[in-house]
Amino acid sequence: MGEEPVSGPLGRIALVGTGGTISAWSPATLDLTGYTEAEDQRLTLAELVAAVPDLERVAEVVRIPAEAGPSHALDLAGLLGVAGEVRRARERPGVRGVVVAHGTNTLEELAFLLDLVLGPGTPVVLTAAMRPLSALSGDGPLNLVNAARVALCPAAAGRGALVVVDDAIWSARRVAKTGTAGTGAFGGLGPLGEVDPGGQVRFRFAEEHSAPTLPVTETTPVPRVDVVVSYPGADGALIDAAVAAGARGLVSAGTGAGFPTPAEATALRRAAEAGVVVCQSYRGASGGVRPSARLRADGFVAGQDLSPYKCRVLLALALAAGAGRAGIQDLFDTFGGR
CATH class of the missing domain: 3.40.50.40 (Rossmann fold)
Structure with a gap:
């Protein structure tokens, strides 16, 4: 996969894009549920970054397109493929954090899988959207910007994979999609913190995270x-x-x-x-x-x-x-x- 840097002042992140509603597009701004993730209605990763110009104000972005499509179409081997992209993204020169833009339907599974197979190191933050990028009051742009803020925050290190949606910061172990619609569709046993309206990352709780890394990669056969x-x-x-x-x-x-x-x-x-x-x-x-x-x-x-x-x-x-x-x-x- 190719990479293209976009200039920004605060630090370099790698943005791994896998598709999902965060990159979906509909010609109708009030289309919140009828859109699809068909190829002609999904933005490329470059188009997604261009559509969120505020992202460049908080980070220098290295774009890494991964296998795109509806997240519910990915099996565990496909999720391990995303993990491989994330592992390589962490090794890019100067990368201080990795953001993964994924579909909401299997966001909790991917986050937990990344928590299991990635060792400690560069922060990994997943984000998503419940409304397409074209929607009136779409949640994707701010989720993406806030995920970049968290990925560049020193306090995010050592916490494993994190999920940032609707201003809240969740651990991979605790987050769950609890609703089928609306921007507040994620819940769990309580967020670790939030990104406040001023853009400040605030961790309220410390969750012990000393999990060993499972030696499983995208080439490892996964049983049923x-x-x-x-x-x-x-x-x-x-x-x-x-x-x-x-x-x-x-x-x-x-x-x-x-x-x-x-x-x-x-x-x-x-x-x-x-x-x-x-x-x-x-x-x-x-x-x-x-x-x-x-x-x-x-x-x-x-x-x-x-x-x-x-x-x-x-x-x-x-x-x-x-x-x-x-x-x-x-x-x-x-x-x-x-």
Whole structure:
């Protein structure tokens, strides 16, 4: 991929663009939902930067186009490809921070994946938009500028991958897309800080971040891991189907604090006995599943505080790295135990 610097006074960032609503365009300024990310309705990264001239006031930008398109179309291998671009972007001469412009639909998965596979070093900040760039009161331009501000902030170092949307700064472990529309569509267990109206980056909380880096790159084969969500009366058909399809890992999004139905529990034990690593998670908006005698007896991994979808990312990458069940539980305790 090529790179083109754009002059700016405060510091150099690498901007990795993967597409998404932040680069989408519609001929109608009131089109907030009917736009698409078709090739002829999506700006190139150069056009995106040109459309946000204030970005040049806060950073010198090195543009790095990555595989573009709807974020929900990317699989884990595709997300690891983005991670490879970010890893190389951090090595560019003079780069003090990396900003990743991504689609909102899988922003939390990409952020968490980057947190798992990138070592400490140059800050990495992800951002996105809920409204296309052409929209009246679009949120993308300010999100992009604020992400650059955070990426250049010395206090961002050592915090892992961060997400900046709607003025808030989120850690990769805690952020989640909680709404389907509106600029306040992201939530979680609380932001780490914010970018105030004057452009000042303010971190309010310090989150411990000492996670090891998983040795997984874009060339590492990633095994199939499926998520099965529990509901009243669910049987084991979907679990058995996932195993038959070749799943090496399963995440059970159980009711309450991680309870599948009796029929699902039987199917999950059957899967574990066949060598599939089962992670017990929960389907609620907050909480967690802790290690317990019941889970240990069944041979299941406890997903801790992580959502089912982040459990899937961690479980897949852990299996790709060759970790066994005990090592996988250690990883969940490290990444999701707080």
